[in-house]
Amino acid sequence: MVKTSLTAKDYPIAETQPDEVIGNHGKPLSSLTMGAVLNGDVSMEDLRITSQALEKQAEIATSVGRFALASNLKRAAEMTRLPQSEVMAIYELLRPGRSASAESLLDAANRVRNDYDAQLLGDFLDEASSVYEQRGLFRRRY
Amino acid sequence: MSQSYDANRWKRFDDWDARALRLDKFAVEDPENGFSAFNGAADPSPGLGINAGKVTSMDGVASADFDIIDAFIANYHIDPDIAEEAMSVPSSQLARMLVDMNVPRTELTRLARGLTPAKLAETVAQLNAMEIAFAYSKMRARQSPGNQAHVTNAKDDPLQLAADAAIAVALGFDEIETTMRVARNSWSNALACCVGSAVGRAGTLFQCSSEEAEELEIGMAGFTSYAETVSVYGTESAFIDGDDTPWSKAWLAAAYASRGIKMRCTSGAASELLMGFHEAKSLLYLEARCLCLQRGMGSQGTQNGGIDGAPLASSIPGGVREIMAENLIAVWLDLECASGNDARHSESDMRVAAKILPYLIGGSDLICSGFGSILKYDNSFNPSSFNGEELEEFLVLQRDFEADGGLTTVEDARALTLRRRAIDALSHVLKDLGLAEATEMMKRSVAVASGSNDTQSFTPRDVALISEKISGDDVTVLDVIKSLHRGGFLEEAENLLFLVKLRVSGDYLQTSAVVRNNKVISAINDPNDYTGPGTGHRLTEARRQELANIRDVLDREEVLRAEAVSEMGETKSIRYQIMGPADPGTDTDEIVVGVSPGFGLKIFRTLAGHRLSAVLRALKAGIERGGGAMRLVRFWHTADTSFLGLSAARLSGSGIGIGIQSKGTAIIHQKDRLPHNNLELFSNAPVTTLEHYEEMGFNATVYAKRMLPDPIVVPTKGEALGARFHARVALIYAIETGMTEDNATPEALAITFLETS
Numbered sequence: 038m039v040k041t042s043l044t045a046k047d048y049p050i051a052e053t054q055p056d057e058v059i060g061n062h063g064k065p066l067s068s069l070t071m072g073a074v075l076n077g078d079v080s081m082e083d084l085r086i087t088s089q090a091l092e093k094q095a096e097i098a099t100s101v102g103r104f105a106l107a108s109n110l111k112r113a114a115e116m117t118r119l120p121q122s123e124v125m126a127i128y129e130l131l132r133p134g135r136s137a138s139a140e141s142l143l144d145a146a147n148r149v150r151n152d153y154d155a156q157l158l159g160d161f162l163d164e165a166s167s168v169y170e171q172r173g174l175f176r177r178r179y
Numbered sequence: 180m181s182q183s184y185d186a187n188r189w190k191r192f193d194d195w196d197a198r199a200l201r202l203d204k205f206a207v208e209d210p211e212n213g214f215s216a217f218n219g220a221a222d223p224s225p226g227l228g229i230n231a232g233k234v235t236s237m238d239g240v241a242s243a244d245f246d247i248i249d250a251f252i253a254n255y256h257i258d259p260d261i262a263e264e265a266m267s268v269p270s271s272q273l274a275r276m277l278v279d280m281n282v283p284r285t286e287l288t289r290l291a292r293g294l295t296p297a298k299l300a301e302t303v304a305q306l307n308a309m310e311i312a313f314a315y316s317k318m319r320a321r322q323s324p325g326n327q328a329h330v331t332n333a334k335d336d337p338l339q340l341a342a343d344a345a346i347a348v349a350l351g352f353d354e355i356e357t358t359m360r361v362a363r364n365s366w367s368n369a370l371a372c373c374v375g376s377a378v379g380r381a382g383t384l385f386q387c388s389s390e391e392a393e394e395l396e397i398g399m400a401g402f403t404s405y406a407e408t409v410s411v412y413g414t415e416s417a418f419i420d421g422d423d424t425p426w427s428k429a430w431l432a433a434a435y436a437s438r439g440i441k442m443r444c445t446s447g448a449a450s451e452l453l454m455g456f457h458e459a460k461s462l463l464y465l466e467a468r469c470l471c472l473q474r475g476m477g478s479q480g481t482q483n484g485g486i487d488g489a490p491l492a493s494s495i496p497g498g499v500r501e502i503m504a505e506n507l508i509a510v511w512l513d514l515e516c517a518s519g520n521d522a523r524h525s526e527s528d529m530r531v532a533a534k535i536l537p538y539l540i541g542g543s544d545l546i547c548s549g550f551g552s553i554l555k556y557d558n559s560f561n562p563s564s565f566n567g568e569e570l571e572e573f574l575v576l577q578r579d580f581e582a583d584g585g586l587t588t589v590e591d592a593r594a595l596t597l598r599r600r601a602i603d604a605l606s607h608v609l610k611d612l613g614l615a616e617a618t619e620m621m622k623r624s625v626a627v628a629s630g631s632n633d634t635q636s637f638t639p640r641d642v643a644l645i646s647e648k649i650s651g652d653d654v655t656v657l658d659v660i661k662s663l664h665r666g667g668f669l670e671e672a673e674n675l676l677f678l679v680k681l682r683v684s685g686d687y688l689q690t691s692a693v694v695r696n697n698k699v700i701s702a703i704n705d706p707n708d709y710t711g712p713g714t715g716h717r718l719t720e721a722r723r724q725e726l727a728n729i730r731d732v733l734d735r736e737e738v739l740r741a742e743a744v745s746e747m748g749e750t751k752s753i754r755y756q757i758m759g760p761a762d763p764g765t766d767t768d769e770i771v772v773g774v775s776p777g778f779g780l781k782i783f784r785t786l787a788g789h790r791l792s793a794v795l796r797a798l799k800a801g802i803e804r805g806g807g808a809m810r811l812v813r814f815w816h817t818a819d820t821s822f823l824g825l826s827a828a829r830l831s832g833s834g835i836g837i838g839i840q841s842k843g844t845a846i847i848h849q850k851d852r853l854p855h856n857n858l859e860l861f862s863n864a865p866v867t868t869l870e871h872y873e874e875m876g877f878n879a880t881v882y883a884k885r886m887l888p889d890p891i892v893v894p895t896k897g898e899a900l901g902a903r904f905h906a907r908v909a910l911i912y913a914i915e916t917g918m919t920e921d922n923a924t925p926e927a928l929a930i931t932f933l934e935t936s
Contacts, residue, residue, distance in 0.1 A: 048686065049699045051681070060683050079657060081400070083683075085438070094688055103690060104292070105475055106478075106690065109433055109436060112436075124395075125395070128431060131426050132422055132427050164254070165424070165426035168251075169247075169426075171250075172246065172247050
């Protein structure tokens with residue numbers, strides 16, 4: 038069966054498909070009750086959005102012509118797999134003058150592709166590296 | 180008083196110098212130096228080259244020469260599938276489409292994906308301010324308008340933050356934003372507002388504006404639900420100076436979404452000019468670049484419209500129109516728009532009110548970004564256009580225009596209850612989690628305080644320690660939820676849990692998402708479908724009633740209640756006796772005072788607050804000082820001042836009469852004159868004193884002697900007396916006219932003063 042993309046009709050997904058909305062540890066939205074919280078059965082990880090939910094939101098955005106937003110949500114879907122420290126380390130690398138050459142950005146691109154299966158983010162970093170090279174952003178700033 | 184007539188300038192200029200407006204500094208238009216709203220010296224002409232799906236040139240720059248902003252826009256904003264079609268539409272035609280209600284919004288947002296910054300700027304620059312406002316209203320993404328509040332205070336006092344957050348929620352703000360005086364207090368501020376915003380109802384989104392990495396961490400701990408600090412700039416140098424690039428910001432945009440946190444970017448006119456990197460380009464063109472960048476990054480929205488640059492933008496000719504124009508580009512690009520009206524652009528209340536009007540009547544996703552829900556001095560961002568001081572003005576503007584600005588009146592008993600609840604909830608959490616202990620005195624002082632100058636609460640050092648402990652102990656929103664539940668704050672615990680669960684589905688990551696009645700609404704399920712009258716956002720009758728329901732409104736019962744109180748005093752001061760029908764008099768010294776039907780029967784005080792017995796006493800004294808005698812008559816056939824006066828004159832042996840209404844409006848009349856051609860009229864009852872009534876009595880006797888007295892001048896200080904009194908006047912007058920009877924006979928009254936004063 039061909040999977041059909043979600044559209045505006047499926048929004049908000051928390052209402053239209055509550056059983057399909059699942060936290061990062063596999064618990065559906067309906068199980069995240071006050072009782073469960075009080076019993077200690079809910080962690081912050083359970084409240085983390087998943088790449089699947091972000092993909093669904095990307096599909097909905099695409100259905101109403103918001104392609105740029107959809108692309109960001111797809112990058113975000115990949116980014117759910119990156120630990121926070123990696124997210125912040127790469128952010129820092131992307132800031133002007135933080136890396137002395139294209140090398141570190143290209144390394145980061147390979148890392149996210151290989152370790153976190155993040156093709157879009159890898160391409161994004163490759164592209165940043167080439168623009169930074171062109172614009173001379175790989176220079177120390179004081 | 181000594182007066183010098185040697186001044187070498189008209190003194191009106193001194194008056195003008197003294198007005199708040201003159202604190203504003205205005206700048207001359209100077210396009211070479213970046214001081215141009217619409218026509219920068221170096222603004223490019225629109226243009227786009229595309230080859231095999233790649234942008235080869237844009238707005239006069241070849242791709243090889245692209246700076247980081249051009250490069251990002253070319254890669255991420257320009258949609259090659261649309262670009263050729265879109266760029267071929269003349270900007271004059273696009274401008275007409277923006278204001279044509281028959282062209283659907285979606286057609287324009289489709290074309291925008293293929294338009295370059297210069298083309299977007301050239302198009303909206305052709306619209307006048309009204310056209311921009313209309314187009315904005317048509318083009319904004321979500322149908323239901325909303326608003327955002329600042330909740331901060333000068334002490335970073337968590338108790339006050341919680342109380343003020345609860346008030347902001349009750350007022351109806353969809354989002355609240357806090358920041359700190361001292362950077363290390365961020366965690367404390369976040370926790371305090373988070374708890375406060377859970378009081379009363381669920382779903383108010385909350386952000387804590389702080390350093391990028393920390394803001395994301397606070398979000399991941401679940402305290403905040405959105406962010407809007409991702410700033411972008413329109414020139415490469417400004418961007419680099421801001422220590423970021425479009426790629427680093429786009430990375431952050433994805434980072435927030437990947438953690439289920441709503442995010443919008445920020446940009447606003449004149450930031451480049453403030454930072455010294457304007458490239459001799461206009462405010463609008465640079466903003467068009469910022470906005471294309473934001474759409475390209477995949478930000479769902481923007482905080483846009485001057486923002487921190489609003490005061491500078493507004494110093495330039497056309498600056499406010501430019502701010503409106505950049506907001507229009509934002510919504511044309513299909514972005515959520517938190518439309519500025521934030522940093523106060525002027526010391527003049529009039530300039531502020533004028534600037535807000537298009538947004539109030541046209542609606543906006545977030546009209547202010549934000550509205551200072553606290554007092555000006557407590558706003559840690561800067562004073563906003565509207566602040567705690569002016570909040571009721573905003574509520575009244577909503578009522579005046581029947582326009583939904585997102586806010587609702589909070590009745591005063593409820594306000595105090597909510598504040599106490601928020602303070603109790605937070606105090607419990609602070610104690611329960613071993614963070615701090617609030618004393619009863621602290622709680623009580625904060626509950627009633629209008630601002631932090633009036634509180635005796637946590638010291639700045641206490642707050643720093645609280646903040647460090649929250650961060651150090653890795654406290655999360657789940658700890659807070661559990662703690663609230665333990666403390667019996669069950670509703671607040673449920674409200675917070677509701678809010679953090681939103682991030683699992685990501686529904687509020689879509690464009691213009693807010694939470695209303697426990698449901699996420701956004702441009703997806705509440706799209707602006709304006710296509711003319713009867714479409715788009717309309718007030719429901721229930722909402723209209725809410726807007727109408729401001730504090731302290733007058734009705735007939737209220738007027739009668741107030742009069743009933745006065746009546747008790749008057750029964751001790753005067754006795755009226757009906758002496759039968761009043762006949763024409765013959766005594767040439769007599770002055771007939773004709774009173775209205777409700778005088779001393781239903782109404783007992785003038786608008787100035789004088790007891791009617793005191794007014795009669797003054798009139799009588801004046802008449803007697805002039806050698807005359809007062810005869811009192813009540814007319815039942817009219818309540819109109821002129822006819823009361825004329826009828827009194829016609830009954831008067833001297834031919835001179837005084838007519839007076841219960842509210843104190845009075846007239847001196849002569850029997851042979853036309854009704855509205857009186858001798859003297861005292862129309863400003865609210866400023867008419869007892870001395871004036873005494874003079875009135877005296878002057879009547881002078882007229883009776885066929886002489887011309889000095890007319891009595893009742894000076895005003897320019898008060899808007901109509902605004903102050905006309906609602907009451909109309910109600911009182913209706914009571915009086917309701918008592919009139921056609922052709923009723925005038926009634927002679929004898930009065931006895933029962934007190935000496």
